[in-house]
Amino acid sequence: MATLLQPFVLSLQLAFVTTSLLFILAIPLVYAIYFHTGPAKPLLKAIVSMPLVLPPTVLGYYLLIFLRPDGWLGSLSQQLFDIRLVFSFPGLVIGSLIFSLPFMVNPILSAIENLPLSYKEAAYTLGKSRWNTLWHVLLPNVKSSVVVGLVMTFAHTIGEFGVILMIGGNIPGETRVASIAIYNEVEMLNFDNANLYAGILLAFSFVVLLIVYMYQNRRSQGVI
Amino acid sequence: MIKVSLHKSLMGSEGHLDLDVAFEMPLRAIWAIMGPSGSGKTSILKMLAGLMKPDDGHIEVNSQCWFDNEQRIWKKPQQRSIGFVFQDYALFPNMTVRQNLAYALPSSTQESLIDEVMALMHMEMLQSQKPHKLSGGQQQRVALARAIVRQPKLLLLDEPFAALDRNMREKLQQDLLNLHQRFDTTILLVSHDAMEVVRLADKVLELEQGKITKMAKPIALLPEIHQGLFEGEVVEINIAQQYFVLLDKRVSALLRFTLPQHIQLRKRDKVQVEGEQIRVQSND
Numbered sequence: 059m060a061t062l063l064q065p066f067v068l069s070l071q072l073a074f075v076t077t078s079l080l081f082i083l084a085i086p087l088v089y090a091i092y093f094h095t096g097p098a099k100p101l102l103k104a105i106v107s108m109p110l111v112l113p114p115t116v117l118g119y120y121l122l123i124f125l126r127p128d129g130w131l132g133s134l135s136q137q138l139f140d141i142r143l144v145f146s147f148p149g150l151v152i153g154s155l156i157f158s159l160p161f162m163v164n165p166i167l168s169a170i171e172n173l174p175l176s177y178k179e180a181a182y183t184l185g186k187s188r189w190n191t192l193w194h195v196l197l198p199n200v201k202s203s204v205v206v207g208l209v210m211t212f213a214h215t216i217g218e219f220g221v222i223l224m225i226g227g228n229i230p231g232e233t234r235v236a237s238i239a240i241y242n243e244v245e246m247l248n249f250d251n252a253n254l255y256a257g258i259l260l261a262f263s264f265v266v267l268l269i270v271y272m273y274q275n276r277r278s279q280g281v282i
Numbered sequence: 283m284i285k286v287s288l289h290k291s292l293m294g295s296e297g298h299l300d301l302d303v304a305f306e307m308p309l310r311a312i313w314a315i316m317g318p319s320g321s322g323k324t325s326i327l328k329m330l331a332g333l334m335k336p337d338d339g340h341i342e343v344n345s346q347c348w349f350d351n352e353q354r355i356w357k358k359p360q361q362r363s364i365g366f367v368f369q370d371y372a373l374f375p376n377m378t379v380r381q382n383l384a385y386a387l388p389s390s391t392q393e394s395l396i397d398e399v400m401a402l403m404h405m406e407m408l409q410s411q412k413p414h415k416l417s418g419g420q421q422q423r424v425a426l427a428r429a430i431v432r433q434p435k436l437l438l439l440d441e442p443f444a445a446l447d448r449n450m451r452e453k454l455q456q457d458l459l460n461l462h463q464r465f466d467t468t469i470l471l472v473s474h475d476a477m478e479v480v481r482l483a484d485k486v487l488e489l490e491q492g493k494i495t496k497m498a499k500p501i502a503l504l505p506e507i508h509q510g511l512f513e514g515e516v517v518e519i520n521i522a523q524q525y526f527v528l529l530d531k532r533v534s535a536l537l538r539f540t541l542p543q544h545i546q547l548r549k550r551d552k553v554q555v556e557g558e559q560i561r562v563q564s565n566d
Contacts, residue, residue: 174370174372176368176369176370176372177372177374179328179331179333179359179366179368179372180366180368180372180374181374182332182333182358182359182360183331183333183359183364183365183366183429184385184386184428184432185360185388185432186360186385187360194385195374195376198376199374199375199376201376
């Protein structure tokens with residue numbers, strides 16, 4: 059049973075690490091994009107949103123190039139930390155960070171952009187810096203979008219397939235996450251296991267979306 | 283003295299506008315800007331606050347330069363001693379009334395100032411409320427209180443009482459005068475309401491198409507038939523600021539005049555004002 063559930067444990071670990079790291083990374087990124095007033099703003103937004111439209115295999119391919127032992131990031135990691143990035147859990151984390159980036163950044167950024175401009179201006183006239191304004195005024199007023207970003211990032215990471223297959227392969231206990239495990243079981247014609255994994259992922263995805271919409275509904279009715 | 287000279291090309295809903303204004307305003311004065319929509323009133327306030335950068339010009343407040351295009355001096359809003367009351371109040375929904383004021387309070391100022399301002403504006407009961415639970419008038423009070431706890435040199439008000447009913451507007455106008463007396467702040471307000479300007483301001487700037495077309499005493503705004511002669515009851519006397527307020531029922535207006543040197547006025551005195559002359563008709 060433990061071996062059977064191992065892909066799910068690995069998926070949950072990956073989703074947890076990715077979501078936590080992305081939350082820490084998303085705030086400075088939101089800061090950089092929101093407060094940027096120059097012509098590079100659309101460029102920054104396009105870069106962050108790329109994984110939404112890019113085929114996972116394309117992203118996976120480029121990541122493979124960068125992360126392999128003779129790629130610049132792979133060799134750097136090997137030299138500095140003695141960590142191999144391709145076909146390993148740390149490599150999966152890097153891939154997931156990039157692939158799930160828009161799911162964390164975009165809901166927070168668009169919610170902040172929809173706040174009245176006068177909140178930001180009022181904070182400035184009260185002598186507050188940009189960071190202070192973001193932290194004390196803007197983010198607390200888009201709390202629901204932060205929660206949605208966290209949940210969607212977690213759920214999206216659980217369902218990742220293409221990028222993981224490209225840079226992680228299918229190593230049991232190391233890179234075989236739930237979605238890869240389904241593919242593996244189908245290839246080996248183990249439809250019972252494939253059915254079980256697919257059913258669990260289907261239920262998980264449905265429950266996550268249901269929670270998100272129920273949360274948004276309660277907030278819009280002023281319950282939360 | 284506040285010296286202002288501003289030039290900016292603006293693109294608004296009604297097309298291109300060349301804003302070009304210059305004025306010198308004494309410290310501790312209350313001045314108003316009036317003019318049609320799109321004439322550049324809010325833009326002037328935003329440039330004074332540092333929220334909008336002029337193309338050219340100069341802003342100097344009490345010998346301190348806030349902006350000079352030639353010398354490339356530009357102080358950010360955070361570096362200017364300003365208070366700004368926005369048309370939509372801009373109260374932070376995540377904070378209670380007290381937290382909104384505490385957030386605005388400079389770190390060097392004692393928190394007792396919050397209690398003082400709240401008492402001055404009769405809003406002690408509101409302090410633990412969130413802004414969305416307050417009425418328009420209460421929200422406006424909080425916005426004014428939040429701006430004033432910074433004890434700014436220059437308080438900018440963008441149509442502060444526009445959305446309120448007459449009764450509430452008059453109460454808040456009184457609150458503003460009380461705050462002005464207590465904190466000695468220079469106030470520049472944008473308004474559409476001639477009566478409000480007559481009551482509050484020492485001088486009014488009329489703006490049209492981005493240019494100042496008239497700088498006058500607010501009395502000049504009243505209908506011509508009433509110019510020159512006002513009569514009514516004294517409803518307020520302010521010795522410190524050297525003015526009194528007259529309720530002229532014929533024009534349904536509260537009017538502010540400089541206190542005369544030679545006459546001892548009392549509340550409820552019936553007086554007549556004609557130009558510089560003030561006559562007490564009765565004081566029973």
